Amino acid sequence: THFGFETVPETEKAKRVYKVFENVAQKYDTMNDAMSLGVHRLWKDTLLHVMHPQPGVRLLDVAGGTGDISLRFLEYVCFQQERRKRRAARSMQAPSWQDISNNYSTEEEEDGPQESRAVVCDINKEMLRVGKQKADGLGISAGLSWVVGDAEELPFDDDQFDIYTIAFGIRNVTHIDQALQEALRVLKPGGRFMCLEFSKVTNPVLARLYDAYSFQMIPVLGEVIAGDWKSYQYLVESIRKFPDQEDFKGMIEDAGFYSVKYYNLTGGVVALHSGFKL
Numbered sequence: 001t002h003f004g005f006e007t008v009p010e011t012e013k014a015k016r017v018y019k020v021f022e023n024v025a026q027k028y029d030t031m032n033d034a035m036s037l038g039v040h041r042l043w044k045d046t047l048l049h050v051m052h053p054q055p056g057v058r059l060l061d062v063a064g065g066t067g068d069i070s071l072r073f074l075e076y077v078c079f080q081q082e083r084r085k086r087r088a089a090r091s092m093q094a095p096s097w098q099d100i101s102n103n104y105s106t107e108e109e110e111d112g113p114q115e116s117r118a119v120v121c122d123i124n125k126e127m128l129r130v131g132k133q134k135a136d137g138l139g140i141s142a143g144l145s146w147v148v149g150d151a152e153e154l155p156f157d158d159d160q161f162d163i164y165t166i167a168f169g170i171r172n173v174t175h176i177d178q179a180l181q182e183a184l185r186v187l188k189p190g191g192r193f194m195c196l197e198f199s200k201v202t203n204p205v206l207a208r209l210y211d212a213y214s215f216q217m218i219p220v221l222g223e224v225i226a227g228d229w230k231s232y233q234y235l236v237e238s239i240r241k242f243p244d245q246e247d248f249k250g251m252i253e254d255a256g257f258y259s260v261k262y263y264n265l266t267g268g269v270v271a272l273h274s275g276f277k278l
């Protein structure tokens with residue numbers, strides 16, 4: 001028993017995780033907003049700001065669930081493209097610029113920069129189904145695909161992606177070292193691994209408040225909103241068991257990534273780890 005919770009044997013873990021996300025899929029986005037008081041949106045936005053993807057980039061979003069990271073990625077890249085176009089249009093309007101740059105080519109702007117792509121990969125069909133419905137509702141389909149797959153055995157060839165993300169997913173994986181090896185394999189040389197995960201709160205006062213909130217409130221919210229106390233009890237338990245910032249950084253380095261860094265968000269409630277494949 002761990003903090004009064006039932007401890008799940010390793011072999012049972014994958015089955016348990018599948019059941020949890022199958023049960024919560026329909027309510028997953030609502031629960032995320034309720035439990036984090038909307039702050040998960042800021043954590044995900046921060047991931048995108050740090051990533052700062054350029055047009056043409058290929059993203060693999062592992063444990064992508066209902067697609068929040070991939071949808072933000074496509075939105076961010078579109079915004080960048082629009083900004084470039086506007087900037088190019090403005091400079092073309094300036095007479096002095098036109099006078100001196102008759103040979104200036106805006107080929108990239110006219111043809112559109114190389115298309116960006118995001119692949120949402122998740123072990124749970126139900127989460128992907130809900131995500132696809134959400135993307136369809138937002139009218140987003142270009143550049144987005146949904147693939148059922150296990151982080152420990154990704155259904156992709158080597159050296160395929162510029163960026164690999166895993167947001168609030170890696171603590172659910174049974175063999176984290178295996179998932180990290182797979183991340184390294186599918187990234188192109190120079191590619192970046194980025195992980196958002198609950199971590200260790202560094203401020204002792206905040207740590208006490210956070211403990212009280214998560215142990216007492218999260219299963220209650222789970223019961224009230226999703227009618228599922230147990231799944232949310234699992235969530236709190238899995239957060240407690242996950243390695244802290246420094247230990248996880250060591251694991252990413254051991255897998256073979258370089259320049260591994262992390263940023264604490266909300267006082268360490270969440271950490272963003274990043275590393276590169278050479």
Ligand code: SAM
Pocket residue numbers: 017021062063064065066067068069121122123124127149150151152166167168169172173174
């Ligand atoms: N990334 C999304 C987000 O930030 O909203 C979803 C995160 S959700 C908390 C965790 C996801 O991890 C679930 O959709 C679950 O199905 C998925 N998952 C768990 N184990 C996995 C594995 N071994 N391989 C791929 N996905 C897995």
